[in-house]
Amino acid sequence: MKIQAMLALMGCTVLLSCQTMSKEECAVADWRVVGEQDGAAGYSPQDRFSRHTKACEKAGVAADQTLWYQGYQQGLPHYCTPLNGLSVGSRGQSYANVCPADLDPGFRNGYELGRSYNRKKREIRDVEARISRIDQEIRDDGNLIGQSKADKRAIERRIASNRWTIRDLERDIGRLQADLRRIEDEMDDFRYNQTPGG
Numbered sequence: 001m002k003i004q005a006m007l008a009l010m011g012c013t014v015l016l017s018c019q020t021m022s023k024e025e026c027a028v029a030d031w032r033v034v035g036e037q038d039g040a041a042g043y044s045p046q047d048r049f050s051r052h053t054k055a056c057e058k059a060g061v062a063a064d065q066t067l068w069y070q071g072y073q074q075g076l077p078h079y080c081t082p083l084n085g086l087s088v089g090s091r092g093q094s095y096a097n098v099c100p101a102d103l104d105p106g107f108r109n110g111y112e113l114g115r116s117y118n119r120k121k122r123e124i125r126d127v128e129a130r131i132s133r134i135d136q137e138i139r140d141d142g143n144l145i146g147q148s149k150a151d152k153r154a155i156e157r158r159i160a161s162n163r164w165t166i167r168d169l170e171r172d173i174g175r176l177q178a179d180l181r182r183i184e185d186e187m188d189d190f191r192y193n194q195t196p197g198g
Helices: 003-018 023-026 033-041 045-057 065-079 082-090 104-143 152-195
Strands: none
Touching: 023 045, 033 045, 033 065, 045 065, 082 104, 082 152, 104 152
């Protein structure tokens, strides 16, 4: 019964995440403002406006594409800054290639640097998770040694091998953390160079 309730709740969450606006919001929408907010958030224009259209059709409201697009164009410059690119990339978010040609290079410079930071953090988490799993295997094997039927020598060899593996992985983490510190320094320099007078 609990599983069914959880699945129902998840289904509702998925449905709500697809709907961009409520009926009430559709009825009072200032489409230029909605577009500006969408542009400032970096949404893909075709996909986002299509979702608004579907959401508001249910409320019997027609979305105004002309006003929305005008607002969207006004919002994009707020999204397409180098510092926002850095922020978007470092959070691991995707980029929908929405920035105009004059703003795209600056945004991408920040975005790629942020992505390299995000990837390095993920690599470190993955290695830490692997160490944690191997630690658990060592503990489990240690419990087996106490059982009379267990092949103690084989288990001890496996424990020793796992300990060597952990030492290797800890060295890997050290290298990854050094890489991460270098990227963080690059991010600090990037931020400094983007500030007025930097």
